Amino acid sequence: MSDDASVFTFRLRQRAWDRAEWLPRSRLLVHVAGGGIAVLEQLSWGTEDGAQSAVGFSPDMAWCYGHRRTADGDVVEMRGELDGQRDYSEGADGARGYEFDTEVEDAGGGHPAGRLRLLIDDGGEAPLRWVAWRDRLGNAYSVALRSESPSGKADVTDLVAVVWTSAEHTDEGEVAANLAEGSTSKWFAPNNRASLEFQLPQPVAVDRYVLTSADDAPDRDPAAWTLFGSTDGNLWRTLDTRTGQSFADRHQSRTYRIPEPGSYDHYRLDITDNNGSPDLQLEAVRFFADGSGFVGYRQGAGHTPIAYRGTRIVRESTDVPTAPLSGKLPDRCMRRLEEFHPLPAEAELASPSGTRLPRAVPPAALEILLNAASTPIVRTDFSDDQAWETAWRDITTHREYHDGDVVLDVTLVDRPEFEGWTGEELATLLPHTTQVRVLVADAVTLASPEHPVLVMEVAREQPRFFRATPNALVDVEIQLSIDNMGWEDFSDSVDPDGVFRTSTTDQIPPLPNEY
Numbered sequence: 001m002s003d004d005a006s007v008f009t010f011r012l013r014q015r016a017w018d019r020a021e022w023l024p025r026s027r028l029l030v031h032v033a034g035g036g037i038a039v040l041e042q043l044s045w046g047t048e049d050g051a052q053s054a055v056g057f058s059p060d061m062a063w064c065y066g067h068r069r070t071a072d073g074d075v076v077e078m079r080g081e082l083d084g085q086r087d088y089s090e091g092a093d094g095a096r097g098y099e100f101d102t103e104v105e106d107a108g109g110g111h112p113a114g115r116l117r118l119l120i121d122d123g124g125e126a127p128l129r130w131v132a133w134r135d136r137l138g139n140a141y142s143v144a145l146r147s148e149s150p151s152g153k154a155d156v157t158d159l160v161a162v163v164w165t166s167a168e169h170t171d172e173g174e175v176a177a178n179l180a181e182g183s184t185s186k187w188f189a190p191n192n193r194a195s196l197e198f199q200l201p202q203p204v205a206v207d208r209y210v211l212t213s214a215d216d217a218p219d220r221d222p223a224a225w226t227l228f229g230s231t232d233g234n235l236w237r238t239l240d241t242r243t244g245q246s247f248a249d250r251h252q253s254r255t256y257r258i259p260e261p262g263s264y265d266h267y268r269l270d271i272t273d274n275n276g277s278p279d280l281q282l283e284a285v286r287f288f289a290d291g292s293g294f295v296g297y298r299q300g301a302g303h304t305p306i307a308y309r310g311t312r313i314v315r316e317s318t319d320v321p322t323a324p325l326s327g328k329l330p331d332r333c334m335r336r337l338e339e340f341h342p343l344p345a346e347a348e349l350a351s352p353s354g355t356r357l358p359r360a361v362p363p364a365a366l367e368i369l370l371n372a373a374s375t376p377i378v379r380t381d382f383s384d385d386q387a388w389e390t391a392w393r394d395i396t397t398h399r400e401y402h403d404g405d406v407v408l409d410v411t412l413v414d415r416p417e418f419e420g421w422t423g424e425e426l427a428t429l430l431p432h433t434t435q436v437r438v439l440v441a442d443a444v445t446l447a448s449p450e451h452p453v454l455v456m457e458v459a460r461e462q463p464r465f466f467r468a469t470p471n472a473l474v475d476v477e478i479q480l481s482i483d484n485m486g487w488e489d490f491s492d493s494v495d496p497d498g499v500f501r502t503s504t505t506d507q508i509p510p511l512p513n514e515y
Contacts, residue, residue, distance in 0.1 A: 007031040007088055007119060010064055010080030017075055026123025028055075028064070028080055031088055034116040035102060035298075038135035047071075048154055049126035053078070059136075071126070088117060098128075098145075100310030104298055113298075116310055118143075125255045127154060127207065127288070138301030141308065143294040156204050157182070157286040164197035165189070167280075179285045184251065186214040189280040196269045196285065203231065203263040204289050205312070209240075210255050212284035213247035220281040221247045224273035227256075229264035237262060246275055251283060261289075369426075369438070372411035375477060377439035377453070379414045380421045387446040394451045395441070395470045401478070408474055410439060423454050427463035437480065439473075452499045457487055466491045468500040476500065 008030045013022040032040060039061065044054040055066030055078065064080040088097075097119035104113045120128055132142040157180050165176035167189035174188035176196055187196075206229075213221050224243040228236040239258045247254065267287065274280055293312050299305035369376050377395070379388065398407050418426075423440050440454035444467070452467040455476060464487060468476050479485040494500045 006085035008061055008085050009083045011083040012078055012080040012122075014068070014076045014078045017077070022079070025078070027083065028123070029119060029121040031097065031117060031119035032131075032133055033088065035114045036139075037116075037133075037141070038137045038139065040133055041136050042134045043120070044132045045120050045122075045128060046130045047122075047124060047126040048129050049124070051124065051126065053122060055080070068122075088119070099313045100294060101313060102308065102310040105307040105309070113308070115313075125208070125257070140299045140305075141296065143296035143308065143310065145294050154288045155286060156200075156206065156289045159200045159202075159204060160198050160287070161201050162197075162199040164195075164199070166195040167191050174281070179282060182284070184215065184283060186281050186283045188214075188220075190278070192274045192278055192280060194271050194280050196271070197233075198267045198269075198285070198287070199233075200265045200267075203265045204287070205261045205263045206258060206267060206287045206289050207261040208255055208257045208288045209267075210253050210284070210286040210288070211282060212253040212286075213250055214281040214283045215250050217277060217279075217281065218247065218250075219275045219277040220279050221245075221275050222271045222273070222280060222282065223275050225269055225271045227258070228268040228270070229262050230266040230268065231264055233266045236266075236268060237264075239267075243273075253284070253286075255288075369413050372413075374409045374411050375437050375439060375481075376413050377410045377441055378418055378421070378426060379412070379441045380418050380426075381441070381443040381446050382416055382419050383443070384446060388441075391441060391446050391451040395453065395473070397470070399471060399474050401474055406474060406478070408470070408477060410477075423456050423465055424463070427456055427458050437477075450499070450501075455490075455500075464491065466494050466500055467498055472500050472502065 010028040010030070012025045012028050014025045015022045030040070030043065032043070039059075040057050042054070042056050044052070046052045049071040051069065051071045053066060053068040055064040057064050062082045064078075066078045067075065068078050069075050097117060100116045100118075102113040102116050103110050105111070118128070118131060120131055128145060130142070130144040132140075134140045160180045163176045163180055165187070168175045169188040169190065172188070174186055176187045178185040179187050179196070180198065209227065211222065223245050225241075225245075226238060227240040229239050230236045239260075239262070240256060242256060245254075269285065271280060294310045296308045297305040298308040369378065381388070396408055396410075398405050400406075421440075423442075426438060426440065436457060438456045438458055440456065441451075442454060445451050445453055450469045452469050453473055455466055455468050455473070457464045468490070476490050479489075480487065490500050493502065
């Protein structure tokens with residue numbers, strides 16, 4: 001086979017060792033090309049489910065004969081008749097192929113060895129784990145695919161860092177974070193349409209995904225969906241679309257192939273229909289990648305074997321924007337953020353039912369919060385835009401301070417995903433931030449004509465809180481920033497309602513000239 005060799009399609013039949021009749025089985029697609037490989041003579045392969053197969057080819061590639069040990073341990077004979085061939089560039093009915101940049105290593109060191117293309121598809125869902133072959137010139141090759149997962153397995157779900165959803169049932173702990181946890185806890189949404197996004201810390205070429213049905217109510221099972229991939233969370237490429245799906249049993253896992261994988265760090269599942277219920281649910285969503293490359297050997301006829309390695313090449317595709325979701329902005333549900341910002345166990349918050357659950361975390365907003373150039377002020381009330389505008393003008397107005405004119409130096413985090421968050425909840429996100437204070441403009445701030453802002457000190461084991469009016473807040477922020485006064489100087493001077501109102505400028509020395 002040369003670099004432009006065809007994909008050979010064989011019509012297979014098989015028989016059990018104790019049977020005389022040959023029964024039809026799925027077709028076999030074969031394409032092995034690159035690096036001077038000649039016409040195949042023998043081919044063996046193993047798949048992730050444990051099945052192993054081997055066939056030999058006739059000189060004209062018109063026939064093949066071999067055997068297979070199935071994933072269940074049964075042994076069958078196989079024979080196949082060539083049913084057609086096509087150029088590799090034309091595709092092969094959704095079959096999954098691999099392309100690698102390769103190198104060999106001999107006594108003289110490493111050397112480039114060109115491209116290698118592999119396509120071995122026996123009709124099963126399980127991906128390749130290893131392939132070995134020999135060509136008509138007597139050259140032998142063997143390769144074992146490597147995984148991208150830290151566990152060394154094809155399942156890369158353990159890389160998922162953040163799970164987002166447009167709807168979930170937090171009161172019962174049936175949240176989207178459960179989908180990637182590998183447990184029987186489920187995700188429940190009180191809608192028959194929903195969106196789920198899974199964020200990884202680096203791009204991964206996922207080539208199949210698995211959905212697992214939940215414990216009850218088959219009519220809540222998803223029936224139609226589209227899977228998208230993205231490198232930035234804004235532009236998306238359609239990877240797979242399914243309709244008319246159902247699950248025969250509870251806790252049943254079904255695998256779906258992605259015909260043309262790409263390397264993405266955002267995957268989004270838009271569920272557009274279910275099997276009749278007004279609600280949705282799933283037990284798990286898992287992602288699998290065939291590998292990032294291979295290791296093996298190459299042996300020319302009559303020569304010593306040498307090391308043979310490859311790095312997988314993922315086909316580049318143009319991203320296309322997908323339509324935005326209707327309705328409210330999606331909640332952001334924390335799966336795991338340690339890869340980005342290490343969080344302590346206290347990041348889990350108690351739900352009303354007493355179960356400790358992750359609080360929704362919008363990654364983009366969290367990034368602003370953790371990396372703010374000045375003290376962050378988080379808006380958590382979105383019930384009255386006019387009241388907010390009034391409060392914000394009061395907070396950011398220019399004020400006389402000593403002999404100068406100053407304005408509060410803050411970074412606004414104005415994200416609807418933070419609606420309803422309390423200071424205590426926000427504090428769980430911030431033990432590792434470079435900021436020592438965070439301000440909160442909440443419902444109390446908007447409702448009161450004084451607009452008292454919640455001041456939090458978070459750079460300590462237990463956060464501390466008090467409120468300050470915008471006029472007094474300038475004094476608080478400046479004096480704490482320059483360490484001219486301490487936290488207790490303000491917190492011990494609050495009024496009985498917990499609000500600090502009186503400026504201390506008459507009792508403190510002037511500001512340094514460089515401020």
